Amino acid sequence: MTRPTRSQTxxxxxxxxxxxxxxxxRPSAENDIRELLGDVSGLVRAVGFRVPDADLNCVVGIGAQLWERLYGSPRPAGLHPFRALEGERHTAVSTPGDVLFHLRGxxxxVCFELAYQISRRLSGWADIVDEVHGFKFFDERDLLGFVDGTENPExxxxxxxxxxxxxxxxxxxxxxxxxxKYLHDLDAWxxxxxEEQERAIGREKLTDIEIPDELKAPNSHVSVNTITDPDGTQLQIVRDNMPFGSVSAGEFGTYYIGYAATPDVIERMLQRMFIGEPPGNYDRILDFSTAVTGSLxxxxxxxxxxxxPPHSSGDQPDSGEPPEPDRSPNTSSDNPSDGSLAIGSLRRTGTS
Structure with a gap:
């Protein structure tokens, strides 16, 4: 059967x-999450109707392990658990994640109200393991002070x-x-x-103008994240990064989020960032920004x-009698932060 192709935003x-x-x-909660996934668009409409100018939307992503539990096979060709990368000095960690809710407006x-309504539906059968509240920072800059996302395609x-x-x-x-989720050492930065910051990024800080190739450091963020296919065509993704932070906790960061038609492109960028091409030529920005989560x-x-669709077996995976739901509140991970494919004006996000 041909599946409907109306896309998410x-x-x-x-x-x-x-x-x-x-x-x-949690185990035995497959029916609950399926019901919620089907209701997300209605929740967005209900909350967004109260403030139409807020342009509320929510993109839902499903992780590899949950996909198997909900739908079996086939599964998307590029879907797999996030692959950790360990370089000479820096590591891209892999952390658990069954569902991503990307709320924005x-x-x-309105984002908070929608997050609250989603959390109510999750109570007792799922756990929010990471929550980050992002905000626009001046003229689309990250907390390092540079414009973020100049090279997003349009x-x-x-x-x-x-x-x-x-x-x-x-x-x-x-x-x-x-x-x-990247945490920045702003004191060191x-x-x-x-001039040293510009060399690390590959752009002028005030004007956002890219430094000429002949002057650009080979380990600058721009150099490392510019990749091409064999015929020289630049491979692109769309970033929607957001700054976040907590002044009292001394936590300042960037939530990196990259959308692509295949994860291969993003994974090659991360390979160049953390391992380096050649090995050792890692992204200079990692000396000041530490990745503490990673999920695909x-x-x-x-x-x-x-x-x-139903699970490929025709039924939900047999996991025995469901346990009595735990109605305890959802909690975030050890590093909490408070801080449909529609075409519109694109967010200039992601420093590259």
Missing amino acids: VLAPPAKAAIFLVVTV TQLD GIAAVDAVTIGDEDAEFAGGSYVLVQ NTLSV FYVPTAGFLDDQ
Whole structure:
């Protein structure tokens, strides 16, 4: 049967606020999460109707292990658990994640209300293992002080960058999303001169102009994250990064979120960042930014979520009698932070 291909709002207008929820689903809760996934679009409409100008939307991603529990096979060709990378000095960690809820809009209040309504539905059968509240920082800058996302593709190029096509026809119209939470050592970063910071990033700090190739450091963030295919065509993704932080906790960071038609592109960028090409030429920014989470998800079409297929066996996986639900409140991970593929004006996010 051909699945509906109406897409989620992966390409959205610029957001001034966002909440990222990464969730793990408890055993025997498959029916509950399926019901919630089918209801997300209705929750967005109900909350967003109260403040139409807030442009509220929510993208849902499903992790590899939960996909197996909910749908069996086939599964999206590129879907697998996030692969940790260990370089000479820095590590890209892999952390648990069954579902990603990426909430965004022009106001934090509607994002918070939607997150609250989702959390109510999760209570007793799933746990929020990471929660990050992001905000726009001045003129689209990160907390390192640089404009974030200058090289995001636009228009048809953006659609092509994030949309699965005929190469995986069963899942055409969907996308992949990879998330990492980076914590910055601002004290160390701010000891650098502006010129040293610009060398690490590969752009001028004030003007956002890219440093010429002949002057750009080979381990700058821009150099490392610029990759091409064999014919020299630059491979692109769409980033929707957001700054976050807690002044009292001394926590300052960037929530990295990259959408792509295949995770191969993002994974190659991370390989170059953490391992280096050649090995040892790692991204200079990692000396000041530490990845503390890492998860990969498939973003199904909105039509798929509204009309989900049964598990490939025809039934839910047999896990025995469901236990009595634990109605204790959801909690975040050890590093808490308070801080449908529609085409619109694209957010200039992700420093590259």
